[in-house]
Amino acid sequence: MARRAGLTADRLVRAGVELADEIGFERVTLSELARRFDVKVASLYSHLRNSQDLKTRIALACLEELADRAADALAGRSGKDALRAYADALRDYARQHPGRYAATRFPLDTATALASAGVRHARMTRAILRGYDLAEPEETHAVRMLGSVFHGYVSLEGTGGFSHSPPDSQTSWERIVDALDALLRTWPAG
Template sequence: MARAGLTTERLAQAGAELADEVGFDQVTVSALARRFDVQVASLYSHVKSSADLKARIAVVALQELAELGAEALAGRARRDALIALANVYRDYAHEHPGRYAAARFNPASASADFLAAGGRHAEMTRAILRGYDLGEPAQTDAIRLLGSVFHGYVSLELAGSFSHSKPDSSESWPRILDALDTLLSDWTSS
């Protein structure tokens, strides 16, 4: 029987909080059971395994990011939209490093919720690119480029890779976004 008050959603949210505290890689069903001061077995009526828990945390993170992205993009186009979405990812990563790592998680078996949440991110990026009037295959190439730059930069920044040199990474970020805007504005479909 399920313990009163414990639900799959509550465990996923608590797992997301735990990921921010200890790192996504350290989140397990056992660690979550300790957080709730319950036996591990009592959580298995809600989650199948640590991998299932991580996939559910990934959905939480992807949904949160999608909501923030949608708010940031409202009424914006082209450069303004590009910068807004990029800053959502960067700010979220700094505020919620464990959840941000969860958003990059690739489960062995993706649930419908996971696919829907991930799909929202692709659609937000496509919405930005419509302002640049990119057709296929340029649009897919541009989505991959933006994802690589946004997530690559943020991952390196979080790892401290830019801390050894000047200027500060916060000064380079807007320059990189300006360069992306210029590239997208001049992109030719070939």
């Protein structure tokens, strides 16, 4: 099968990442991608297996992009400062790139997840927690709690869940990070 000049898997994934922000990750399909390049869907199959493959590759690219941003935000920080920097990096990414953020939440099979930048996110969270002196298994519980709070808040905020009543969501976000810091400093023994 002849390949259309200039089409590569990387180029298609990059376009898929952009489409995620433009139309929403859930609406990114091979058909939408083919329209973007003015080609037939069949011409994409020499680069991508199917829509699942496309979405997985987009998710991996977005996880990597978010991990890079979070790592930059965390550089040289510790304790509460690191906690806030990581939380803000995640929230800012979700606000600036809602489709890409949605892609970071795409379910991956175990092998793919273990080879993804999701592992970097977990390591960064564990690095933050070293400042709170938590031992296993408490550290794992704290990693899960932080992920739940950060992603839950960002998801609710992204759908307008906090826009109907005062105080503003920024004030709540700051109070939540302060409360998480206090909780982590006084984490109950297991």
